[in-house]
Amino acid sequence: GSEGGTAAAPATTPAATAAAPTELTVFAAASLTETFTELGKTFEAAHPGTTVKFNFGSSATLATQITQGAPADVFAAASPATMKTVTDAGLATAPTVFVKNKLQIAVPPDNPAKVESLKDLTDPEVKVALCAEQVPCGAAAVKALDAAGLKVTPVTLEQDVKATLTKVELGEVDAALVYQTDVIASAGKVTGIAFPEADQAINDYPIAALSKAPAADLAKQFVDLVLSQQGKDVLTKAGFEAP
Amino acid sequence: MTLTAALRLTRPNFRLDLDLEVAPGEVVALLGPNGAGKTTALRLLAGLTRLTEGHITLDDQPLHDLPVEKRPIGMVFQDYLLFPHLSALDNVAFGLRCQGTGKAESRRRAFEWLARVGLEDHANVRPRQLSGGQAQRVALARALVIDPRLLLLDEPLAALDAHTRLEIRSHLRRHLADFDGATVLVTHDPLDAMVLADRLIVIERGQVVQEGVPADVARRPRTDYVARLVGLNLYRGTAAGHHIKVDDILFTVTEHLEGPAFLVFAPSAVALYRTRPDGSPRNLWQATIDGVERHGDNMRIHLDGPISAAADITPAAVAELDLTPGQTVWASIKATETHAYPA
Amino acid sequence: MTLTAALRLTRPNFRLDLDLEVAPGEVVALLGPNGAGKTTALRLLAGLTRLTEGHITLDDQPLHDLPVEKRPIGMVFQDYLLFPHLSALDNVAFGLRCQGTGKAESRRRAFEWLARVGLEDHANVRPRQLSGGQAQRVALARALVIDPRLLLLDEPLAALDAHTRLEIRSHLRRHLADFDGATVLVTHDPLDAMVLADRLIVIERGQVVQEGVPADVARRPRTDYVARLVGLNLYRGTAAGHHIKVDDILFTVTEHLEGPAFLVFAPSAVALYRTRPDGSPRNLWQATIDGVERHGDNMRIHLDGPISAAADITPAAVAELDLTPGQTVWASIKATETHAYPA
Amino acid sequence: MAGTGREAVAGRLPWVLVVPAGLGLLFLVLPLAGLLVRAPWATLGERLVEPEVLEALRLSLVTATVATGICLVLGVPLAWCLARLSFPGRRVVRALVTVPLVLPPVVGGVALLLVLGRRGLVGQWLDSAFGITLPFTTAGVVVAEAFVAMPFLVISVEGALRAADLRFEEAAATLGASRWVVFRRVTLPLIAPGIVAGAVLCWARALGEFGATITFAGNFPGQTQTMPLAVYLALETEPEAAIVLSLVLLAVSVIILASLRDRWVNSP
Amino acid sequence: MAGTGREAVAGRLPWVLVVPAGLGLLFLVLPLAGLLVRAPWATLGERLVEPEVLEALRLSLVTATVATGICLVLGVPLAWCLARLSFPGRRVVRALVTVPLVLPPVVGGVALLLVLGRRGLVGQWLDSAFGITLPFTTAGVVVAEAFVAMPFLVISVEGALRAADLRFEEAAATLGASRWVVFRRVTLPLIAPGIVAGAVLCWARALGEFGATITFAGNFPGQTQTMPLAVYLALETEPEAAIVLSLVLLAVSVIILASLRDRWVNSP
Numbered sequence A: 001g002s003e004g005g006t007a008a009a010p011a012t013t014p015a016a017t018a019a020a021p022t023e024l025t026v027f028a029a030a031s032l033t034e035t036f037t038e039l040g041k042t043f044e045a046a047h048p049g050t051t052v053k054f055n056f057g058s059s060a061t062l063a064t065q066i067t068q069g070a071p072a073d074v075f076a077a078a079s080p081a082t083m084k085t086v087t088d089a090g091l092a093t094a095p096t097v098f099v100k101n102k103l104q105i106a107v108p109p110d111n112p113a114k115v116e117s118l119k120d121l122t123d124p125e126v127k128v129a130l131c132a133e134q135v136p137c138g139a140a141a142v143k144a145l146d147a148a149g150l151k152v153t154p155v156t157l158e159q160d161v162k163a164t165l166t167k168v169e170l171g172e173v174d175a176a177l178v179y180q181t182d183v184i185a186s187a188g189k190v191t192g193i194a195f196p197e198a199d200q201a202i203n204d205y206p207i208a209a210l211s212k213a214p215a216a217d218l219a220k221q222f223v224d225l226v227l228s229q230q231g232k233d234v235l236t237k238a239g240f241e242a243p
Numbered sequence B, C: 001m002t003l004t005a006a007l008r009l010t011r012p013n014f015r016l017d018l019d020l021e022v023a024p025g026e027v028v029a030l031l032g033p034n035g036a037g038k039t040t041a042l043r044l045l046a047g048l049t050r051l052t053e054g055h056i057t058l059d060d061q062p063l064h065d066l067p068v069e070k071r072p073i074g075m076v077f078q079d080y081l082l083f084p085h086l087s088a089l090d091n092v093a094f095g096l097r098c099q100g101t102g103k104a105e106s107r108r109r110a111f112e113w114l115a116r117v118g119l120e121d122h123a124n125v126r127p128r129q130l131s132g133g134q135a136q137r138v139a140l141a142r143a144l145v146i147d148p149r150l151l152l153l154d155e156p157l158a159a160l161d162a163h164t165r166l167e168i169r170s171h172l173r174r175h176l177a178d179f180d181g182a183t184v185l186v187t188h189d190p191l192d193a194m195v196l197a198d199r200l201i202v203i204e205r206g207q208v209v210q211e212g213v214p215a216d217v218a219r220r221p222r223t224d225y226v227a228r229l230v231g232l233n234l235y236r237g238t239a240a241g242h243h244i245k246v247d248d249i250l251f252t253v254t255e256h257l258e259g260p261a262f263l264v265f266a267p268s269a270v271a272l273y274r275t276r277p278d279g280s281p282r283n284l285w286q287a288t289i290d291g292v293e294r295h296g297d298n299m300r301i302h303l304d305g306p307i308s309a310a311a312d313i314t315p316a317a318v319a320e321l322d323l324t325p326g327q328t329v330w331a332s333i334k335a336t337e338t339h340a341y342p343a
Numbered sequence D, E: 001m002a003g004t005g006r007e008a009v010a011g012r013l014p015w016v017l018v019v020p021a022g023l024g025l026l027f028l029v030l031p032l033a034g035l036l037v038r039a040p041w042a043t044l045g046e047r048l049v050e051p052e053v054l055e056a057l058r059l060s061l062v063t064a065t066v067a068t069g070i071c072l073v074l075g076v077p078l079a080w081c082l083a084r085l086s087f088p089g090r091r092v093v094r095a096l097v098t099v100p101l102v103l104p105p106v107v108g109g110v111a112l113l114l115v116l117g118r119r120g121l122v123g124q125w126l127d128s129a130f131g132i133t134l135p136f137t138t139a140g141v142v143v144a145e146a147f148v149a150m151p152f153l154v155i156s157v158e159g160a161l162r163a164a165d166l167r168f169e170e171a172a173a174t175l176g177a178s179r180w181v182v183f184r185r186v187t188l189p190l191i192a193p194g195i196v197a198g199a200v201l202c203w204a205r206a207l208g209e210f211g212a213t214i215t216f217a218g219n220f221p222g223q224t225q226t227m228p229l230a231v232y233l234a235l236e237t238e239p240e241a242a243i244v245l246s247l248v249l250l251a252v253s254v255i256i257l258a259s260l261r262d263r264w265v266n267s268p
C-alpha cells in the first residue's frame, strides 16, 4: 500500500482516489512500448492487486500532458530534452538515465546501394533518410555525422525513428540512420550496419518518478524495477544498451 | 372594418402604393396585368416582404409588426409550395399541428378538408406524385383548414380544369360566404373575380387604377387592361350632350354627358361593311384590318385606323366579306349598343 | 405524317393508353381533367418518362429510343422551370447554345424572342425576380427559339393575365401557323384549345374519350367532362325517330335517330317556370333547385330531379321567380334548341 | 449498362465525366489494394480475437458516434444561424468555424489541454466546481473527436441550407409555424441529405481522429485508446499488425456506412 | 439585433437553436483562445521572418490548392456518377469512397507507398517507364493531401446533387443539352454552394494534413515540409514555437477562407 494524493496535488476524482493505492500510471516514450509492457506485467506479478496503466506516445506530447496536469506517476522519456521540460516545471527531480540507444545504418536486406559505412551515405546516388534534428534520433545522427566529419544530404527528415525505418523497409530509401533497437525489432526486414562513430552519438533515456505522483510509492518501486538487473535484461534483449 | 392596410414598397424598378380596406366577410379581388404587384401586395400582407412604409391593421390590431407566423392568415401560393417531404394529408395538417392541435385530431380535420376538395384518395400521396391541379387543391385545403382571419389567395384556381374549377369555385364561394374574416384574392380570370369577389381592385404598375363592385367594373372599365379583361372596346373622348368625340370620330350615344368621358361597346356589336353603308347606324368609321383570329364560335377582327377596335363576326360573314389583313372596311355601331360615362 | 405515337404507361395507380397522330403543321390539344395523364403524355413524348410499351415516330424516325436531348423537341413546363442562375436572356439562349450557335448570335436571337413576348426590359433579370406570368413567357420563348420539330406545351398560357394571354395566344397562333412541325398542347382552357388547336383529344383517366375538330367536339360532347368544358347539358338516352328517352323524360328533337343517342342543350336555352307552363315547348320536366350562383352577367341555376341540368337566367328573372335552393320548378327547352346525335 | 436513377430514357454516357470519376475512384481505392496485398492474412483471425483490439474498436465506434451526436446537436443549429440569421460579425464567425479544420490535430489537442485540461482556463474551474476532469478519460476522447470533426458537419449543413429553397420556409411561416417549428418540420427534412452527408463526414473524421485524441486524452487501453491510437502503437512495434488493424477499422466503418447511408439517403 | 437575410419581418429568435449554436461556437473557439493566451507573442515577429517558416507556409498553400484542384477535377465527376447514374455495385463504390476518411493518415501514407512508392504496385512501373518517383517530392505531398481530402469533396458534392431539383436538368435536356452540357451549365451552377462547401472542407483538410504527407512524401524543408510538419517538429523541442506556427497557419487560412467564401457563397 501507499499514501494517497499529496496535499499539494489538486483533488483527484473520487474514482482516482479510491483506486490510487493499487494503480500505477506510467507515461513512456512509444519506443519503449514492448519492453515496458513486459516490465509492467512483471511489476503486476510482484505487486498482486496492482495494475499498471501505460500511456505510450511521443515524448514531447507526454511532457506537455504532464506539465498540463496529467495524473502520471512515472515518466520515461526518449530524450533528456523532453525530460528537462518536466523537471524545469518542477514536476520531477533527479531523473536517472536507464538505457542508451545507439545508431546503426539500416539498409534493405538486398542492400541495393551497397552501403557498407557511414561514408557511403554521402554518395548523392544513395537515397538517405534521417530523423529530423528536433527528435532524439535526428540529434544523434547529426552528432555522429559531425564526429565523422561527413555531410549527408538526406531526401527526408522524418518525424520519428519508426517512420524512418518504414522508408527503409519499403525500399523507398537505400539507407537510414536508426537505433539499434529498431533494427532488432524489425525482425529481419532491414539489415543493420554498425559504425564506429555511433559511440559519439548515444541517446540517453531518462526515467523519473513524478513529484506529484498520486501513487508515489508504486512509482518509486517501478523506477527501481526498471533500473534493476531484471529491467536491464529485458531492455538489453531489445537492443538497448545499459547506461 | 376588418382589414385596413396602406401598402407602400419601393424596389429599384418597381413602386407599390396600395390602400386596401376589406370588411369582415368581404372578398376583395386584386386584378392586374403580369408584374402589376399583386403577388407583392399579398406578400406584404403576409409579412413575407417588409413594408417600406405604411401599415396593416386587422381587427383593430396592428399586423405589420407581427412576424409572419403570428399573423392569423392563410395563404395559397401561386406555385403551391407543398412540402415535398410530407404527404398531402400531412401538408394539410401542418398548420393545425402548428396551432397545437393533436396529431389525430389534426389529421381528422385535414382529411375532412381533403375530402371537400375531392382528394380523399390522394391523402397519402407525396406532392411530387400529384398533378398540377391536384396540388393546387391541396394547397387550398392547407390554407383553409386553419381558419384564418385573413385569407390570401394567389390565383387559387389557375391550374384547375374547367370542371374542378367550377366545383372548387363553388366550394370556395360557400366557404367564403361562411367566412367572417377578410379575403384578398389575386386572379387573372375575370370570371373568377366576378363570381368570388364582392369588390374588385385593379392595379397596374403598382397603382390602383379602378375599384368597385364587379358588375360596375365590368360595365364601366376605366383602363385598357380592364376593358380587355371584360371584353369591351374602350375609348376616352370629350362629350357634349349625346355626342362624344374620340380622335376625329364623333360618336352618338344614348347618355347625356359633358366633358371628358369614356365610351365602350362590345366587339360583337360592331358591324363591318366592304363599302360605306347607308343604314341607320350613325357611328361609322373607316378602318384597316390588322388581324383575324378565331374567338369562340366567331372570328375576332382586329381593326386599325383612326381608332383601334375589335369586332366579332361569324365565320360565314368573314368568308362572305372576304376579309383579309390590310384591307379597308367600314365599321359601324348602333348608338344603343354603346355605353358612355364620365372619365 | 409527322408524328405517330402509341403511348402506353403503367403506374401502380394509373394506366395511360393514348394513340396520337399529328400531321405536319397540325396543332393537337390534349384536354382532360386534373390527373388525366396529360403531363405524363407530354413527358413520354419528350423522353423524360420511359414508355412501358409503344412507340413514337417523328418524320419516319423512331424517337422512343433517342435520349431526351437528341429529340428535336421544344417543351414548356407547367411550372416553367427557368434556370434560376441564368438571366431571362440566357435562359432563352440556352437551347441555341446547346445546338452550337455562337454566343453573340444566340443572345441576339434570344433577345428577339424576348421582345416578341414583350419582355425586352427584363432580359437581364433573374427568374426569381419575374412575376408568374413573366416567367411563363420566358419559358415559352425558351422553347420556341430552338425551332423544334415537335412542340410540347404544358398549359403554356395558364398563368398569363387576360390581356397578355390574348397577345401571347395570337403570337403563339401565328408562330404555330408558320410552324411546319407537330404541336401537342395541354390545356384546361377550352378557349385556348379552340383558338390554338386544329384537333382536340380529350382524355380521362389515361384513356381517350373523344377526339375531333374543336367545333365538332364543342357541338357534340361525348362525356360529362367535355360537356361541362363547352358549357352544355349532356344526356345519354335512347332515340326512336324524333324522340329521345332520357331516364323517364321523353325529349322531342329535330334530328331523326334510332338507338343510343346523346342529347345536348345550352343552359341559356333552358326556361324555368314556377307553375306548369302551357306553351309550345314540348320538352318539359319538374326539377328541384340545387344551387344558384353568379355566372357572368347571368345567374346559373343547378337543377336536380329526374335529370340534373344547369340553367342560365337573368338576375332579374331570379328575383322575379324568387328562386331559392330546395324549391321545385318546371324546366322546359324548345326542340329547336336541342341537338341530338348517335352515342 | 448504366442508366439514370429516374424514369428517363438514358442518353449516351458522358465520358468526360465518367473517365475522371473512374480515375478518382482508382486513386482512392488503389492504395487500399496495396494494403490488402501486403496484409498478413494469416494472422488476421488471431488479431481479431485479441481483446484489446475489440476493446479499441468498440471504443472507437462508441466515441465517434457520441461525438457525432454532439456535433449534430451543436453543429446543426450553428449552421442554421450562419445560413439564416444576419448579424454583425457573421463573416468572422463563419471563418472561425473553420479553425479546427486547419489546426494540426496535435496542436488542437494542446489547445484543448490549455483550455479544458486540469490546469486549463475552463478546466480548472470545471474541476474545482464539479470535480469534472476531461483529459485522459473516455469523455475526453469524445471532446477531442467532436472538436476536430464538428466543422465538417457545420460546413456541409450550411451549404445544404443555402441551397435549400427558402420559399418552403415562407409557406410554413404563413401556416403559423415559428422559426423553430419551421426548422424542425420543414428545413430539417428538406436538407436531410445534406445532414446525412455532413454526419458521415463527421463520423468518419472522428473515427479516424488521432492527433488531438492522443494529446488531449492520452493512450490508455480500454479507456482512451481508440483504433487509430492502437494502430499508431502497432506501427511502433509491428507494422504488419498496424495494417491489419487499419483494415479491420476500415471494414467495420465501410460496412456501417454502406448499410446506414443508403437507407438514409434514399428515404426522402 | 439579428434579423433574417430575406426581406421578411423578423420573428422572435428561436433560442432553442441559438443557444446550442452559441455553445457549439464556443466549443470551437475557446481552444483557440487558449492558444492565443499561451502564445509567445514576443517572438512572433522573429518567427515570421524565418525563411523556413515562410517557405513551409508557401508550400502548404500551394500544395493544398493544387490538391483541391485535383480533387475538384476527379471528385466532382465521381460525385455526379454516384448521385446520377445507377450501376451495379454503386453501394460498394459509395462505401469505398469513404475509405481514406477512416484510414489513419499514417496508414494511408503507408498504403500510398505500397502503391505509388519506388517499389510499389504502380510506382515501380511509373519509375521504370517514365522515371517518375513521387515520394520525397512536392508532387508526392499533393498526392498525399489529395488522397486524404478527396472524400470530403465527393461526399459534400454528392449530398448537394441529391438535394438538387432534378427537373431543371430535365428542362435542360429538352432544350438539347447533352448530359455533359446539363452538368456544366445547369447542375454545376445550381449546386455551386455545395461545391464551395466541399472545396473548403477539402482545402482545409489538405492544409492541415500531416500523417499521410510525412509518411508518403517525407519531410524536407522547401520541398515537402508543409506547415503541419514544421509544427509537429517544433512541438518536439519548443511547444511555444509550435503554437506560433499554428496560429500563423490559422490566421492565413482564416483570412483566405473568409475573403473567398463569402464572395463565392453569395454570388448565385
Ligand SMILES: Nc1ncnc2c1ncn2[C@@H]1O[C@H](COP(=O)(O)OP(=O)(O)OP(=O)(O)O)[C@@H](O)[C@H]1O
Residues within 6 Å of the ligand: B011, B014, B032, B033, B034, B035, B036, B037, B038, B039, B040, B041, B078, C128, C129, C130, C131, C132, C133, C134, C161
Ligand atoms: N424578389 C423580387 N425582387 C425584385 N423584384 C421583384 C421580385 N419579385 C417580383 N419583382 C418585380 O416586382 C414586380 C411585381 O411583381 P409581382 O410578382 O408582384 O407581380 P404580379 O402582379 O403577381 O404578376 P403575375 O400576375 O405575373 O403573377 C414585377 O415587376 C417583378 O419583376
Ligand SMILES: Nc1ncnc2c1ncn2[C@@H]1O[C@H](COP(=O)(O)OP(=O)(O)OP(=O)(O)O)[C@@H](O)[C@H]1O
Residues within 6 Å of the ligand: B128, B129, B130, B131, B132, B133, B134, B161, C011, C014, C032, C033, C034, C035, C036, C037, C038, C039, C040, C041, C078
Ligand atoms: N412522378 C409520379 N409518380 C407517380 N404517379 C404520378 C407521378 N406524376 C403524376 N402521377 C399520377 O399520374 C396521374 C397523371 O398525372 P399527370 O401529371 O399526367 O396529370 P395531368 O393530366 O397533367 O393533370 P393536371 O391537369 O392536374 O396537370 C395522376 O394520377 C398523378 O397522381
Ligand SMILES: [Mg+2]
Residues within 6 Å of the ligand: B038, B039, B040, B078, B154, C131, C132, C133
Ligand atoms: Mg403573381
Ligand SMILES: [Mg+2]
Residues within 6 Å of the ligand: B131, B132, B133, C038, C039, C040, C078, C154
Ligand atoms: Mg399536368
